[in-house]
Amino acid sequence: MSFLIPAAGLLGLLAVPIVLLYMLRLRRRETEVSSTYLWSQVLRDHEANAPWQRLRRSLLLLLQLLVVGLLVLALMRPFILTPTVTTGRTVILLDASASMNATDALPSRWEAAQREALDIVDALSPTDSVTVIRAAAVPEVLASASSDPALLRSVILDAEPSQGPADWPAALTLAAGGAAGAENFSVVLISDGGLPANLPAIPGSLRYVPIGHSGENAGITALSARARAGQPPQVFIELTNFGDQDVETILSIKLDGELDRAARMTIPARSAAVSFFTDLQTGFTTLEAGLTPASTSRVPDYLAVDDTAWAVYNAPGAGRVLLMTPGNIYLRQALTSLPDLEAYEGRLQDGLPTDQRFDLYVLDSWLPEDGVLPDGDLLIINPPADTDLFVRAGISVATGNPRVRRDDPRTQYLNFNNVNVLDFTVLEGVAWAEPLVTVDGGPLVLAGEEGGRQVAIITFDLHDSDLPLQIAWPVLLANLMQWYTPARAVSQEALPIGGTLALTPSFEADAVRVTRPDGRTTTLRVGEGPLIYADTTLPGLYTVDTYAGAELLQSELFAVNLFDRAESLIRPVGRLTIGADEVGEAGREEIGQRELWVLLALLALAALSVEWAVYWRRMRLPRPAAPARAAPRPAAMRPGRWWAPRRR
């Protein structure tokens, strides 16, 4: 054992004042007693046991000297030499990817990795420094070039593994950043392997401390629920056994949290099994698939993160459409044959219904008499009068040379070359709309957003054209209906862990709140930067609520799953290739210093506690005794009997 600060031993002189104080402490307090008769006898008895008593008396002094001795020893910073993985300037790369949650190393690979890291920190010389990097989806520097073992221990112990993959190139680049100007630089990679190929080379020496010993894991590697027109949804599940033994497992499916079915299946070693379900009931929103090892299975499943997967199923949205027409068979037929539409027809003489609201109003050769357009999306055909949206400027017959706007979803697959139109109304004041189909005299079809609603206008009477007889008619209507479909805030219903989601709330929304599976919420304000949500570190179902003020407009869901074969494949890797180097398991080849002051300080604390207890035990006053009673009354003198009159 050697000392880092031997000079601190001079503090041992503190024992001198303690001894002096102890001698001074014996100045006695004068106290009167009724008699010293008994005390002097007690002291005579006491003297008989003198050697033991003297020892007892000096026990406090001995304990105090022991405390000082231990503290001085601790301040001298004693250490012993111990073999370690690395010394000098070190970067510890802690693999925090999902596979580190595996429990083949007890209690988990992550805690085994923490222990390895703490071992390195404990053997740190005062001149060494350690940087700790947690390698997750976004690598994180937990401590930068620190020599403070307490700080390093706390950051290592406080870190937690992630549930997703790790970005190794970024983590290695971050680690290499610490190499500048360092002589004895090394990177210690504490990981279970599973690193991608073609990683960049890093300066300094690389040590690899492998974690884990088993590859037994089965997980869900794919899950999707697909809507099919007019048919039940189709669910696809892929289960993969990454281990070396066949696995017997139970696949359970929950719809909206209720168990729908469970099936026992055997997945052969190192292969995948695929399940299709086409007979699920409709009307569910969320689907949770879970994998549980069968009770008869002897093969463990060490990784739990990939045993559950979620999917969100959106039934095709149904829109309510109101048709106001003097009689148009083409429109009626087209609207009733289009999927996902609920079409209603109003009576012209009654005007627009005021008690119901529709998503889309189709006004064919008719406009409300008061000129007030309904509050909703509009498809106006052959407008008979002026409105707030446009002014009619006359009739044009120049219908030749039709041109269809390109690169617009509303005109996808639309061909107007064979369409003949007799004449059309020329509109003015329609700068808000984009012309979709234009002829020489002006636009035939326009569409755009105005006043918060989507409006499309067909400027000719369908009866004065052969459009309804052409293939272009259903194509045009279908494209427009697609466009009218209300906007969804969630653009993707399935994301990988760590994935980002661009949110597209409807125009009236001013805030979007995302709730994680663990209940944590994030509120994004519309108009304050891009609406991108990236806090997808947990697998599970996320809720997206769109608000206008306090009013909830829309509530949607999306699912986040691991679905990462590299993480599910937990078989530990013995050798790694980084740059051109291949590294194997690092041995404890270097000599580190293990300091003992913490142990000594704890011992000093224990000795101090004993001293305190001894002092108080000695100085504690007895509890005041209950008032003494006279001797118990003889039986003959119980109340009522001892008043026997005096006998004379």
Next chain:
Amino acid sequence: MTDDRLFDEKTLRKLEQLALQAHQVRAGAIKGERRSTRRGTSIEFADYRNYSKGDDLRRVDWNIFARLERPFVKLLEEEEDLAVHLLLDASASMDWPRAAAGDLAAGEAAHKFTFARRLLAGLAYISLTGGDRLMISALGSRGQAWGPARGRARILDMLNSVAAFAASGETDLNAALRDYALRGGRPGLCLLISDFYSPSGYEEGLKALQARGHEIGVIHVLSPDEVNPPLTGDLRLVDVETSAGQDVTVDAAMRDLYRRRLRAWQEEISAFCRGHTIHYASVETSVPWEEVILYQLRGLGVVR
């Protein structure tokens, strides 16, 4: 200390029912109110015996003589008075605890001398009510004493005198008891109230009293803080009686040692008394004094 503070009405009534009792009855100088083991001249019949020459002819039972034609003398019970000596240790150690001295009204007045005076006055009251010949003597430097006296008429005077007793100075219990034995007059029931803090001992004194023919009762009075001393730390204990100092470091072990020593000491006194047919009662001042008379002394047979 006033009379009504010493006794309340209820206690008085209880005390009136009691009488002091000596088992080894001593000859009374005058006729008293208690039955003697001797045959005497009272009107209570005791026994017959054969007439012998010189007997008073007035005491021959002529009815028996007429029937049996032999003379028998009628023996009658003798009634006599009892000499009661109440001795109170008035050394400075009895004036303890100091803080409680002035607080006589306090219900738990644990002051030893006050407690002892009350006990003494109670016993004296019983004695005077019982028609005994009473002598009270405070053993101390001042030589305070009262009596001898008889009869209820002296009760008030007795109470005033006892109230005036004070504890001070050093008392050698042995010497004081021996001295009392020499000059103490007619032997009788002798009750000693003391804390027995007497370095020279008490044995010789008690033996001297006994040799004089007294029947002795000892009431050993201790205050609660003497039984369980509330002391701790490095102390110099000063004896209030002798002003002698004693260095001692008091801790839990030391207190324990003290308590064991105290018990052994009480046991020593008790054993001595048992060996010499002396009544012994150990009393803590936290116990009401009338309970001591009503229960403890009755238990011992000193009071009935």
